[in-house]
Amino acid sequence: xxxxxxxxxxxxxxxxxxxxxxxxxxxxxxxxxxxxxxxxxxxxxxxxxxxxxxxxxxxxxxxxxxxxxxxxxxxxxxxxxxxxxxxxxxxxxxxxxxxxxxxxxxxxxxxxxxxxxxxxxxxxxxxxxxxxxxxxxxxxxxxxxxxxxxxxxxxxxxxxxxxxxxxxxxxxxxxxxxxxxxxxxxxxxxxxxxxxxxxxxxxxxxxxxxxxx
Numbered sequence: 001x002x003x004x005x006x007x008x009x010x011x012x013x014x015x016x017x018x019x020x021x022x023x024x025x026x027x028x029x030x031x032x033x034x035x036x037x038x039x040x041x042x043x044x045x046x047x048x049x050x051x052x053x054x055x056x057x058x059x060x061x062x063x064x065x066x067x068x069x070x071x072x073x074x075x076x077x078x079x080x081x082x083x084x085x086x087x088x089x090x091x092x093x094x095x096x097x098x099x100x101x102x103x104x105x106x107x108x109x110x111x112x113x114x115x116x117x118x119x120x121x122x123x124x125x126x127x128x129x130x131x132x133x134x135x136x137x138x139x140x141x142x143x144x145x146x147x148x149x150x151x152x153x154x155x156x157x158x159x160x161x162x163x164x165x166x167x168x169x170x171x172x173x174x175x176x177x178x179x180x181x182x183x184x185x186x187x188x189x190x191x192x193x194x195x196x197x198x199x200x201x202x203x204x205x206x207x208x209x210x211x212x213x
Contacts, residue, residue, distance in 0.1 A: 034166070034167065034169065035132070035166045035167045036166050037164060037165075037166045040161055040164060043131045043164050044060070044131070044161060044164065044211060046131040046132065047129055047130075047131040047134055047164065048060075048134075048209070048211075049134075050131065050132070050133055050134025051134040051186065051207070051209050052134075053134065054134055054185060054186025054187070054207075055186050055187050055199070055207070056134070056186050056187065056207040056208070056209055057206070057207070057208045057209070058208075058209050058210070058211075059208070059209075059210045059211070060210070060211045060213060061210055061211070061212060061213070062212070062213060063093060063212065066093060066095075066098060066212070067098055067101075069210065070095075070098050070099060070102060071102055073121075073154075073156065073208060074099070074102050074103075074104060074121075077120060077121070077153075077154050077206065078120065079099075079102075079104055079120040079121045079154065080104065080105060080120055081104065081105045081106075081107055081118060081119045081120050081121070082099050082104050082105070082106060082107065082119055082120065082121035082122070082123060082152070083106070083107040083108065083109050083111070083116055083119045083121070083122055083123070083148050083152065084096050084099075084106070084109060084122075084123040084124075084148065085109060085123065085124045085125055085143060085144045085145075085148055086109060086143045086144075087125050087143050087144060089125050089158070089160070090123065090125060090158065093158070093212065095123055095158070099121075099123075104121070107119050109145045109147070109148050110145065113147060113151060116147045116148070116151040116152065117151040117152070119151065119152040119153070120152060120153050120154060121152050121153070121154045121155075121156060122147075122148040122149055122150075122151065122152035122154070122155050122156070122204070123148070123156045123157075123158065124138055124144065124148055124149045124155070124156070124157050124158070125138075125144070125157070125158055125159065125160075125163075126138065126157050126158070126159035126160075126163045126209075127139045127163060127171075127175075128163055128165040128170075128171040129159055129163045129164050129165060130165055130167065130168065130171075131164060132167075133185060134185060134186065135183055135184065135185045136157055136159070136183070136184040136185075136209065137165075137168075137171050137175075137181055137182070137183055137184075138157075138181065138182040138183075138184065139175055139178060139180075139181055140178070140179060140180035140181065140182065141178075146180055146182050149182055149184060149204075150182065150203055150204070152204060153200070153204060153205050153206070154204055154205065154206045154207075154208065155184070155187075155203075155204040155206070155207050155208070156208045156209075156210070157184070157207070157208070157209045157210070158210050158212055159209065159210070159211055159212070160211070160212060160213075161211060161213060184207065186207060187199050187200060187203070187204055187205055187206055187207045188200050188201060188202050188203025188204055188205070190202055
């Protein structure tokens with residue numbers, strides 16, 4: 001008998017359970033039905049409420065309000081250098097051009113990690129957003145490098161309401177076979193052995209999530 005079998009035998013003896021006993025079936029009361037999305041306005045309020053609890057900053061805006069919102073962000077966070085995903089949504093919204101007009105220097109999302117880490121702002125889209133936990137899921141591709149959401153000091157995530165997702169099972173089914181995903185739940189938090197929490201050690205210090213409608 002090896003060490004694993006010794007341990008399992010001790011557990012069975014403590015539980016007074018014979019070796020041949022099969023695992024108990026899962027009771028019906030323990031099964032949870034798959035979650036479905038409700039009213040989009042309610043789901044968005046839930047998402048933003050959870051993000052706010054985690055220390056994120058949320059905003060709902062139209063394309064016409066994007067210039068003012070970016071100006072406020074650049075001033076509040078003293079943004080001098082930024083990098084952006086190269087997706088069709090961000091291109092349509094002219095995010096890079098709007099930042100350039102504000103005097104922000106644009107850095108390629110394919111620059112080396114040291115140059116990206118010196119950026120004040122990383123701008124991404126959002127592939128899936130889970131209202132119950134305030135979590136964003138970002139899929140990785142050549143147009144959507146992971147480093148854009150991980151290395152800059154501030155992360156701005158621009159999302160469409162269609163990114164709202166009932167639960168992770170739906171997202172996993174759609175993203176099956178892809179190499180990397182990034183899950184973002186608030187700004188980066190790290191705690192030491194004394195449970196002292198520090199913001200921004202292993203990721204962005206600030207998270208902004210804007211719903212573009």
